[in-house]
Amino acid sequence: MNQFSLSGKHVLITGASSGIGRQCAVSCSESGATVTLVARNTDRLKETESQLNGCRHFSVAQDLSELDAIEDVVKSTVKKNGKIDGFIHAAGIEGTEPITLLNAIKYKSYFDINVLAGLEFSRFLTKKKYCNTSYASLVFIASVMGTLGQPGKIAYSASKGALVNAVKSMALEFAGKNIRVNSISPGIVLTPMTENLFASLDADSKQAIINMHPLGIGTVTDVANACIFLLSDAAKWITGTNLIIDGGYSAK
Amino acid sequence: MTKKEFIDLFVEELEIENTVVKPETQLNELEAWDSMGHMIVIGLVSENFDLKITASDLKALQSVDDLINKIGAEKFESE
Ligand SMILES: NC(=O)c1ccc[n+]([C@@H]2O[C@H](COP(=O)([O-])OP(=O)(O)OC[C@H]3O[C@@H](n4cnc5c(N)ncnc54)[C@H](OP(=O)(O)O)[C@@H]3O)[C@@H](O)[C@H]2O)c1
Numbered sequence: 263m264n265q266f267s268l269s270g271k272h273v274l275i276t277g278a279s280s281g282i283g284r285q286c287a288v289s290c291s292e293s294g295a296t297v298t299l300v301a302r303n304t305d306r307l308k309e310t311e312s313q314l315n316g317c318r319h320f321s322v323a324q325d326l327s328e329l330d331a332i333e334d335v336v337k338s339t340v341k342k343n344g345k346i347d348g349f350i351h352a353a354g355i356e357g358t359e360p361i362t363l364l365n366a367i368k369y370k371s372y373f374d375i376n377v378l379a380g381l382e383f384s385r386f387l388t389k390k391k392y393c394n395t396s397y398a399s400l401v402f403i404a405s406v407m408g409t410l411g412q413p414g415k416i417a418y419s420a421s422k423g424a425l426v427n428a429v430k431s432m433a434l435e436f437a438g439k440n441i442r443v444n445s446i447s448p449g450i451v452l453t454p455m456t457e458n459l460f461a462s463l464d465a466d467s468k469q470a471i472i473n474m475h476p477l478g479i480g481t482v483t484d485v486a487n488a489c490i491f492l493l494s495d496a497a498k499w500i501t502g503t504n505l506i507i508d509g510g511y512s513a514k
Numbered sequence: 515m516t517k518k519e520f521i522d523l524f525v526e527e528l529e530i531e532n533t534v535v536k537p538e539t540q541l542n543e544l545e546a547w548d549s550m551g552h553m554i555v556i557g558l559v560s561e562n563f564d565l566k567i568t569a570s571d572l573k574a575l576q577s578v579d580d581l582i583n584k585i586g587a588e589k590f591e592s593e
Contacts (some may be wrong), residue, residue, distance in 0.1 A: 358556075358557075359553075359557050360557065362553050363527075363554065413550060413553065424523050461566075461567070461568075462568045463569060463570075464570030465570075467569060467570075
């Protein structure tokens with residue numbers, strides 16, 4: 263069997279209604295996986311579903327900042343499509359806010375969705391009743407901002423850095439169950455999130471950001487392909503790492 | 515928010531200490547009117563007026579009054 267295939271695997275993907283999460287869903291389905299999609303917007307989830315290969319896929323519309331609802335999402339997913347082999351946490355929010363405009367409530371809103379929702383999924387997904395523990399794999403979409411900084415990104419960087427490091431401890435904690443845990447740190451990828459960011463910039467600043475990426479800015483498939491690799495059995499000896507995919511941004 | 519309250523907030527957030535800021539004050543004369551200052555004002559305007567302005571919008575402005583007009587003078591309460 264092709265080690266890079268996801269055939270027969272069931273993958274749960276948060277943030278599957280847009281951007282990176284949507285492409286992960288499409289690419290995983292093309293690699294043979296059954297996918298369960300989670301995000302808030304029902305119409306956009308339906309649109310993702312319409313792009314999937316195969317037919318057993320299923321969506322759950324849920325606001326993941328309601329952290330108490332996550333166990334039920336996992337439960338209903340397993341009931342519908344069986345135990346989970348893979349997880350991608352691509353739901354996230356981004357913002358450019360200098361510290362003077364930040365406060366505890368705002369930090370918490372970044373952390374709730376970027377970090378805590380992902381960790382709550384881990385809490386349930388790693389239980390034997392919900393997870394196929396031979397070669398299960400969890401992937402968290404962090405960001406290069408989780409290891410590097412930029413003005414205006416204190417809250418976002420803090421949340422992504424938390425994710426990058428939580429992954430290492432999870433990898434150790436779950437190794438005994440054969441569950442691998444890794445993060446992916448993309449540089450700038452063209453998605454609705456970055457279109458928003460670019461819309462607020464003048465042409466020069468936009469070009470400056472593009473120029474920071476030696477290979478240019480990325481596409482959603484660049485990230486989705488790496489997710490497939492980490493979810494596949496080809497990556498069965500990879501855990502606790504942070505895979506940087508940034509067209510060379512952080513090599514400088 | 516009145517125009518005066520907005521100017522007070524502008525002064526507070528940009529930490530302007532040695533200049534009395536008035537509607538006719540020239541933005542480029544303020545030391546705090548740099549890229550961090552722009553980022554702060556973009557955030558202030560977004561939070562208080564639910565309006566997205568860009569750094570290039572801000573760079574095109576001359577005076578504090580221009581900023582108020584960019585936001586829309588009608589959006590301010592009368593004093
Ligand atoms: N694009 C980039 O350049 C880039 C770079 C580095 C890292 N990343 C990270 O990659 C991830 C995906 O980013 P993207 O660019 O694809 O962003 P996007 O297009 O804005 O998609 C974000 C996704 O998160 C979901 N989401 C947000 N808040 C949610 C909530 N409260 N409950 C449930 N779902 C929620 C959204 O779904 P609904 O709105 O339907 O709920 C959407 O599906 C994020 O974690 C982001 O930080 C992106």
